[in-house]
Amino acid sequence: MAKTKEKKLTKVQRGILELLNNGHIMEIDRTNMASIGDRDVAPQTRYILTQFRYVTRKDKTKSVETRGNGFLITTKGRKVLLNNPPPRRRKTPVVLKKEKKCARCEIVKPTEDFVTIYGYANPRGKYCRQCFFEREQEFVRRLLDGRDFCLYCGKPITKAYDWTPEGKSKKTYINLDHMDPLCLGGDDSENNTIYCCVECNARKSRRSFADWLNQLESPYRELARNIYQEKHGRFPEEFQPESMEVGIVINLDYLKEDF
CATH class of the missing domain: 1.10.30 (DNA Binding (I), subunit A)
Incomplete structure (x- = not known):
């Protein structure tokens, strides 16, 4: 890790970094909890030591070695993380459909006719406007x-x-x-x-x-x-x-x- 980033490490994080440099292995179990031997590693510490990312089982780099039910991060794997930062993902714009099916009447209607559960217009709403008023009337009749x-x-x-x-x-x-x-x-x-x-x-x-x-x-x-x-x-x-x-x-x- 670069010196500029080492200055941001706390005393606990420096101690865990020394254990990794001395050949110890950071184990991550199936519940996504990290530890080095009998010492637990906090999520924020693990996030900083792995180049500001969380390594999971889906990671395809050489930094992860599966063993039993968990997976490991070794000193060699940490160097791979430092040399291969994660690529930035572009946020794809969300394209809303012009029509969708109402959850109550199951009729395909324009998204302009949909409202929230409180009656305000919203294309992501679950019910159409007519079904919303019908549900309100059913609730009143029940009371x-x-x-x-x-x-x-x-x-x-x-x-x-x-x-x-x-x-x-x-x-x-x-x-x-x-x-x-x-x-x-x-x-x-x-x-x-x-x-x-x-x-x-x-x-x-x-x-x-x-x-x-x-x-x-x-x-x-x-x-x-x-x-x-x-x-x-x-x-x-x-x-x-x-x-x-x-x-x-x-x-x-x-x-x-x-x-």
Whole structure:
């Protein structure tokens, strides 16, 4: 190795270099871990000592001698590496196809119609735009128990979230509502939760389900009542909220100093 490169070696790397020059062999096992005798060789050290490259089993130079399950780097092989640096590979430009098959509908379409999993146009996307919206609608129906509208107001819901290119939700269209509010003693279970639109979840707030039914229109009031009875096995009026006792403690010791 040239003197200019030897100056960059650390103390540990210099010690390993002396072992190689004294005739020791660097062994590389099938897991691509290097060692000299009982001493392990760090990947960065091995990278520098082999002329800034990783020698693998596919290497065709004389620097590699296969023996058993591993392969070896000898002093002679290291000199071969120094005299034969690896050729530079030219980066071939990636040529995108004009058409490809959608992974869902299996129809060959132009790459301009493909989007990412978050709905942004990308020729490397997996699904076409139409299949993306269909998957969004299927996801919403799965959350809404087969419906495509809000249970309380009937507002149509076609998607659950709006995504950013980084995969973060920037807008939400549905929320998880507790039929019997947690603040009134309702439990946080699957039988007491249901998805609805964001506006209805905010309007319902901490109201009991019986009071909330009076705020709904007739067709959705009956639908919500039936779903409540199926989940709870009782009528909404039978729910007995727990008494919330609030105690206020005021410390007046600091006022004694003024009197």
